Amino acid sequence: DGGITQSPKYLFRKEGQNVTLSCEQNLNHDAMYWYRQDPGQGLRLIYYSQIVNDFQKGDIAEGYSVSREKKESFPLTVTSAQKNPTAFYLCASSIRLQGAEAFFGPGTRLTVV
Amino acid sequence: DQQVKQNSPSLSVQEGRISILNCDYTNSMFDYFLWYKKYPAEGPTFLISISSIKDKNEDGRFTVFLNKSAKHLSLHIVPSQPGDSAVYFCAATINNAGNMLTFGGGTRLMVKP
Numbered sequence: 001d002g003g004i005t006q007s008p009k010y011l012f013r014k015e016g017q018n019v020t021l022s023c024e025q026n027l028n029h030d031a032m033y034w035y036r037q038d039p040g041q042g043l044r045l046i047y048y049s050q051i052v053n054d055f056q057k058g059d060i061a062e063g064y065s066v067s068r069e070k071k072e073s074f075p076l077t078v079t080s081a082q083k084n085p086t087a088f089y090l091c092a093s094s095i096r097l098q099g100a101e102a103f104f105g106p107g108t109r110l111t112v113v
Numbered sequence: 114d115q116q117v118k119q120n121s122p123s124l125s126v127q128e129g130r131i132s133i134l135n136c137d138y139t140n141s142m143f144d145y146f147l148w149y150k151k152y153p154a155e156g157p158t159f160l161i162s163i164s165s166i167k168d169k170n171e172d173g174r175f176t177v178f179l180n181k182s183a184k185h186l187s188l189h190i191v192p193s194q195p196g197d198s199a200v201y202f203c204a205a206t207i208n209n210a211g212n213m214l215t216f217g218g219g220t221r222l223m224v225k226p
Contacts, residue, residue, distance in 0.1 A: 004156070033213070040122065042202055042216035043157070058213065090156050101147060102214065105157030 003027065004105035006091050011110045013078075013085070021076045021108045023091030029103070031096060032074040036060065037088040037107075046089075052081055078110060086112045116140045117205050119217035126224050132190040135219050136203035139184065143215075145208035148177060148188050151219070160201075161188070164208070172174045193224045 013019045023057045025032065033051050037044040045058030049068040063082025068074055074093075078085045088109050092102040124201045126132045136146075144165040149157035151164050163170040163177045163186065176189045190197055200221050204214040 006156075008156075019164075035216075040218050042117075042218040043204075043214075044216075045213050048213060088154075092156070101159040101162065104149075104158070106156050107154065109154070 004091060004093055004103055005070060006089075006105040006108050008108060009106065011108055012109065014113055015064050016080045018077055018079050019109070019110065021078065021089055021091075023074045023076065023105060024072055025074075025091075025093045025103075025105075026072060027093055027103065028071070029093035029095055030071070031094045032059075032068070033092040033102065034064070034066065034076045034095075035073070035090040035092065043090065046076065083109055115218070116143075117203060117215050117217040119220045121220050122218070123221040125221065126193045126222065128195055128224055128226050129192045132188075132193045132197065132222055132224065134188040134190075134201050134203075134222065136186045136188075136217050137184060138186075138205050138215075139163060140205070140207075141184065143205040145206050146177070146179060146186050147204045147206075147214065148175075149202045149204060149216075150197075151202060152178075157202060158208050164205075190222075193222075195224050195226050198222055198224045 007022045033048040034046040047066040049055040063075045090107045091105040094102040147162040148160040150160045151157040179186045201218045202219045203217045206214050
């Protein structure tokens with residue numbers, strides 16, 4: 001089955017530690033994205049990638065880093081520099097850079113303790 | 114400043130009746146609009162979209178209306194079903210311009226049996 005997978009579903013991190021969230025897609029999509037969802041704020045774009053080995057900052061990139069070494073994979077690292085990392089993180093992909101309809105993964109809930 | 118706003122955080126409707134979810138935007142350059150549906154702890158799923166060259170798009174029980182002069186769009190669900198209970202996000206973009214989706218804050222719809 002084609003789709004987007006994110007792992008893990010729930011993640012706990014101690015304050016001051018970096019953590020990497022996984023995102024894999026087998027849809028052969030060129031574009032991939034990371035969003036963050038906070039209550040009442042909708043989805044905010046962290047980073048996006050249009051093609052392998054290229055990525056761009058979104059609206060709230062501070063404290064995050066990404067890589068795109070393979071077309072299928074777009075991992076997100078939440079660094080200790082991110083002041084409010086507790087959130088629901090969503091990965092998405094689309095055939096081309098948006099506005100084509102994006103397909104979302106199931107999300108990872110990160111809690112910093 | 115939020116460019117896409119959903120002013121009603123929640124909406125409760127009786128099963129079989131019409132649900133109307135509203136969305137306003139401020140950027141007159143937006144020319145493509147989408148609605149996503151999201152269940153708790155899952156990623157959003159694409160529901161329906163509309164281009165600015167149209168004022169209505171229909172797909173089964175779902176119809177999206179666009180009023181460009183008022184910078185307003187709405188999603189109508191009729192008849193509403195309990196399975197429609199979810200959070201609905203509207204999103205807007207400047208199509209083919211490499212612009213990302215800008216999401217509203219979401220409206221939680223509850224359809225009561």
